[in-house]
Amino acid sequence: xxxxxxxxxxxxVGGVVEGATVMIGGFGEAGSPIELIHALIDHGAxxxxxxxNNTGSGEVGLAALIRAGRVAKxxxxxxxxxxxxxxxxxxxxxxxELELVPQGTLAERIRAGGAGIPGFYTPTAVGTELVEGHxxxxxxxxxHVLEHALTADLALIKARRADWHGNLVYNRTAxxxxxxxxxxxxxxxxxVAEVVATGGIDPEVVITPGIFVDRVVHVxxxxxxxDLVARGVTYP
Amino acid sequence: xxxxxxxxxxxxVGGVVEGATVMIGGFGEAGSPIELIHALIDHGAxxxxxxxNNTGSGEVGLAALIRAGRVAKxxxxxxxxxxxxxxxxxxxxxxxELELVPQGTLAERIRAGGAGIPGFYTPTAVGTELVEGHxxxxxxxxxHVLEHALTADLALIKARRADWHGNLVYNRTAxxxxxxxxxxxxxxxxxVAEVVATGGIDPEVVITPGIFVDRVVHVxxxxxxxDLVARGVTYP
Amino acid sequence: xxxxxxxxxxxxxxxxxxxxxxxADGSYVxxxxxxxxxxxxxxxxxxxxxxxxxxxLLGMGPSPADGDGDPELINAGKRQVTALxxxxxxxxxxxxxxxxxxxxxxxxxxxxEVAANGDLANWSTGGDSxxxxxxAMDLVSGVKAVYVMTSHCTRDGIPKLVETCSYPxxxxxxxNRIYTDLAVxxxxxxxxxxxxxxxxxxxxxxxxLTASPIQDARSARVER
Amino acid sequence: xxxxxxxxxxxxxxxxxxxxxxxADGSYVxxxxxxxxxxxxxxxxxxxxxxxxxxxLLGMGPSPADGDGDPELINAGKRQVTALxxxxxxxxxxxxxxxxxxxxxxxxxxxxEVAANGDLANWSTGGDSxxxxxxAMDLVSGVKAVYVMTSHCTRDGIPKLVETCSYPxxxxxxxNRIYTDLAVxxxxxxxxxxxxxxxxxxxxxxxxLTASPIQDARSARVER
Numbered sequence: 010x011x012x013x014x015x016x017x018x019x020x021x022v023g024g025v026v027e028g029a030t031v032m033i034g035g036f037g038e039a040g041s042p043i044e045l046i047h048a049l050i051d052h053g054a055x056x057x058x059x060x061x062n063n064t065g066s067g068e069v070g071l072a073a074l075i076r077a078g079r080v081a082k083x084x085x086x087x088x089x090x091x092x093x094x095x096x097x098x099x100x101x102x103x104x105x106e107l108e109l110v111p112q113g114t115l116a117e118r119i120r121a122g123g124a125g126i127p128g129f130y131t132p133t134a135v136g137t138e139l140v141e142g143h144x145x146x147x148x149x150x151x152x153h154v155l156e157h158a159l160t161a162d163l164a165l166i167k168a169r170r171a172d173w174h175g176n177l178v179y180n181r182t183a184x185x186x187x188x189x190x191x192x193x194x195x196x197x198x199x200x201v202a203e204v205v206a207t208g209g210i211d212p213e214v215v216i217t218p219g220i221f222v223d224r225v226v227h228v229x230x231x232x233x234x235x236d237l238v239a240r241g242v243t244y245p
Numbered sequence: 246x247x248x249x250x251x252x253x254x255x256x257x258v259g260g261v262v263e264g265a266t267v268m269i270g271g272f273g274e275a276g277s278p279i280e281l282i283h284a285l286i287d288h289g290a291x292x293x294x295x296x297x298n299n300t301g302s303g304e305v306g307l308a309a310l311i312r313a314g315r316v317a318k319x320x321x322x323x324x325x326x327x328x329x330x331x332x333x334x335x336x337x338x339x340x341x342e343l344e345l346v347p348q349g350t351l352a353e354r355i356r357a358g359g360a361g362i363p364g365f366y367t368p369t370a371v372g373t374e375l376v377e378g379h380x381x382x383x384x385x386x387x388x389h390v391l392e393h394a395l396t397a398d399l400a401l402i403k404a405r406r407a408d409w410h411g412n413l414v415y416n417r418t419a420x421x422x423x424x425x426x427x428x429x430x431x432x433x434x435x436x437v438a439e440v441v442a443t444g445g446i447d448p449e450v451v452i453t454p455g456i457f458v459d460r461v462v463h464v465x466x467x468x469x470x471x472d473l474v475a476r477g478v479t480y481p
Numbered sequence: 482x483x484x485x486x487x488x489x490x491x492x493x494x495x496x497x498x499x500x501x502x503x504x505a506d507g508s509y510v511x512x513x514x515x516x517x518x519x520x521x522x523x524x525x526x527x528x529x530x531x532x533x534x535x536x537x538l539l540g541m542g543p544s545p546a547d548g549d550g551d552p553e554l555i556n557a558g559k560r561q562v563t564a565l566x567x568x569x570x571x572x573x574x575x576x577x578x579x580x581x582x583x584x585x586x587x588x589x590x591x592x593x594e595v596a597a598n599g600d601l602a603n604w605s606t607g608g609d610s611x612x613x614x615x616x617a618m619d620l621v622s623g624v625k626a627v628y629v630m631t632s633h634c635t636r637d638g639i640p641k642l643v644e645t646c647s648y649p650x651x652x653x654x655x656x657n658r659i660y661t662d663l664a665v666x667x668x669x670x671x672x673x674x675x676x677x678x679x680x681x682x683x684x685x686x687x688x689x690l691t692a693s694p695i696q697d698a699r700s701a702r703v704e705r
Numbered sequence: 706x707x708x709x710x711x712x713x714x715x716x717x718x719x720x721x722x723x724x725x726x727x728x729a730d731g732s733y734v735x736x737x738x739x740x741x742x743x744x745x746x747x748x749x750x751x752x753x754x755x756x757x758x759x760x761x762l763l764g765m766g767p768s769p770a771d772g773d774g775d776p777e778l779i780n781a782g783k784r785q786v787t788a789l790x791x792x793x794x795x796x797x798x799x800x801x802x803x804x805x806x807x808x809x810x811x812x813x814x815x816x817x818e819v820a821a822n823g824d825l826a827n828w829s830t831g832g833d834s835x836x837x838x839x840x841a842m843d844l845v846s847g848v849k850a851v852y853v854m855t856s857h858c859t860r861d862g863i864p865k866l867v868e869t870c871s872y873p874x875x876x877x878x879x880x881n882r883i884y885t886d887l888a889v890x891x892x893x894x895x896x897x898x899x900x901x902x903x904x905x906x907x908x909x910x911x912x913x914l915t916a917s918p919i920q921d922a923r924s925a926r927v928e929r
Contacts, residue, residue, distance in 0.1 A: 117360070117362070121365070124353070125367070125368065126353070126365050126366065126367060127366050127368075127384035127385065127389055128365065128366045128382075128384060128389075129357070129362050129364065129365040129366070130362065130363050130364045130365070131361070131362060132361065132363075146364075148363035148364060148393075149363065153363055153364075157384075178449065179449075181448075181449070212417075213414065213415075213417070213450065214449065214450045
């Protein structure tokens with residue numbers, strides 16, 4: 010019987026190695042798997058390349074992972090935050106690398122990684138400094154640039170509900186990058202507020218089929234990043 | 246107020262021109278918009294390029310469109326049928342052109358057309374006669390071929406339910422190519438068994454957002470192709 | 482820098498209301514973070530515009546009433562919003578397929594500079610600021626019409642409508658129209674063209690505050 | 706052509722049951738149209754295998770009871786099926802993302818010919834037949850393990866395991882293992898290797914009906 014549930018976030022992030030590439034779901038705090046990120050901090054792996062749209066806020070979640078010095082490189086579209094100085098300080102002092110990618114190109118590169126498409130052409134960013142050195146090619150009289158797929162060793166994502174097979178549904182705009190990251194990572198770990206028995210999710214409404222999910226961990230009352238930041242919480 | 250409903254299939258297919266490229270949803274009979282195809286036959290446009298996984302069955306729906314001599318070229322993955330001689334006869338006598346595309350490449354080319362990706366690399370079909378003449382390029386030590394996006398002037402698709410904005414949900418494996426074709430066509434027409442007021446579909450379960458849909462026509466009791474074929478129906 | 486006394490332009494609210502007048506009924510629109518977001522409040526009665534936010538929602542509604550928000554229902558600026566009847570949620574690849582695939586009718590963005598050929602710079606001031614681009618480059622390359630809403634000059638009085646952008650580009654030749662506090666300016670084949678002026682502002686005043694040749698094209702426009 | 710009297714091989718049911726023994730618990734599997742579909746009936750008790758059908762369903766179940774079917778719930782062979790608890794529906798791009806992206810553990814396909822280097826020909830007999838490929842080329846290029854299930858020879862006694870395929874290729878070097886009525890054959894770095902024989906069939910008989918050198922690798926395998 011297929012049962013992808015694991016006991017807790019610690020078990021869920023087990024096996025991640027030094028220098029791994031980790032995709033982390035979420036757009037700002039929506040969909041950010043805070044409990045899994047904190048488990049990754051406890052785990053101790055460093056030299057990570059992290060893929061996320063942003064760089065976290067306050068000193069919890071992704072910002073705490075960065076602050077703990079575990080992240081060698083960020084791949085993201087918008088590393089600024091109104092309420093975090095963690096990334097900027099490390100970046101200015103040259104202690105963290107940044108690959109800045111337009112948001113849609115970032116999403117498409119992750120999808121491509123999950124879909125077995127190693128490269129694609131896009132009109133986005135043509136003529137800008139973000140694609141300097143990229144191959145340029147004309148289709149239908151318009152310039153496009155070649156972009157490469159992104160894959161990862163591990164994806165940490167958050168969903169609203171899972172069954173034992175790992176079928177997932179999300180909550181509103183917390184969906185964002187997570188279904189793509191689930192496809193693009195060798196091992197996908199999801200924290201969910203609710204676990205139901207297999208068969209408990211209508212096949213018509215599944216957003217991420219279980220084939221893309223390896224481990225399901227129940228986090229009944231996930232923290233909201235903005236709450237933690239407002240209360241001045243730092244992790245660990 | 247946005248209201249994409251039109252009166253009937255005749256109105257729904259209005260405006261299609263000679264030589265148009267028409268994507269038609271469905272995999273076999275699942276998801277085949279028979280009533281829209283019949284309206285297209287009545288409309289009379291010819292010289293069409295049709296994109297569909299198959300070439301229809303019996304002498305109704307897509308097979309009837311082909312039999313009526315309206316299709317100059319088929320783009321599909323599997324033009325054979327257990328119960329139709331329409332396409333084979335025209336093909337053997339050189340009266341219809343065929344572009345044979347592996348099924349997954351066909352799906353991805355349509356998605357690319359809808360997503361503004363003009364070309365992508367895939368490992369599918371490398372070393373086979375179906376990609377003779379395609380550019381070959383190595384990624385991570387493995388050969389891939391360049392494939393180009395497919396777009397269309399018109400998409401005819403079938404769904405289970407729509408609201409006035411054109412938000413769609415499908416029925417089981419009738420979903421297949423339709424969400425992709427809705428994205429890739431300039432004008433997308435959908436026939437649905439049920440129309441609900443805007444707001445009548447949960448935003449979490451919408452499969453095709455209304456932005457991809459131009460016209461919604463209510464066909465309360467759509468015919469099943471296999472029923473028509475079993476009863477020996479021909480159209481017109 | 483010295484402050485140059487200039488003509489009195491529209492407030493942000495007035496600019497938003499002015500831009501809102503030109504949005505067609507039934508349009509699918511993405512409003513950029515910041516001032517362009519304000520346009521949503523000024524869509525005229527009887528006009529239905531569907532707002533897209535690139536983080537995965539079509540049919541975005543206004544901010545929730547206090548206490549009614551969901552921290553996981555936010556817009557691209559990461560502020561809490563609502564979903565209107567007819568809304569849909571989707572993942573980022575689908576959201577940017579809408580953008581890149583030319584399915585959105587219009588986006589309205591802020592600007593640091595717009596050049597006479599339609600080049601836009603709005604994502605980086607260069608130097609040692611932390612670079613951050615978000616979805617701006619995707620929007621300008623994919624959306625059918627790209628409007629800019631911006632003050633005509635910087636706070637220091639430096640024109641933002643220029644011959645050539647000095648800041649890093651967001652897109653090349655992408656801007657169709659600019660709504661400033663002083664004028665509505667089209668980017669035509671020969672450069673900037675004033676198509677509407679703020680009440681009390683003259684064409685010559687606008688020309689003086691524009692760092693590139695600019696035509697008076699108001700005659701081509703029906704009076705409103 | 707003459708019929709060569711040969712060893713008595715397994716029936717299709719026996720072949721399916723034999724192949725089913727080697728499918729790991731928890732696998733995601735695509736079974737090709739025709740005989741490979743039959744494997745589903747022989748998955749041993751206590752083993753959970755999730756079946757994928759490329760037309761948009763994961764968690765495919767058996768045919769419906771008479772009168773219970775939905776003509777819009779079908780498999781890749783266009784026959785009516787059911788959906789098991791834990792199933793999900795998805796569109797074709799997502800379905801082939803599963804295939805191309807290496808998410809499926811195994812596919813089992815039919816064959817016209819398999820070459821000693823793993824080349825597969827199973828989509829076209831050439832000549833003036835209507836060419837039709839379906840999802841075969843996607844499956845062999847993307848799925849982690851590609852098994853073939855086929856009679857060892859054609860009805861006319863012509864070997865299907867060959868040095869070089871004469872029919873148009875489906876994929877180059879893609880086949881990992883072949884289940885025939887006579888043997889289970891691995892495609893190793895040096896060509897074909899028999900890893901299991903049908904009861905009553907000898908290695909020499911298999912070698913005689915294989916049109917390429919073949920090794921006896923049964924010793925490397927645990928007896929079952």
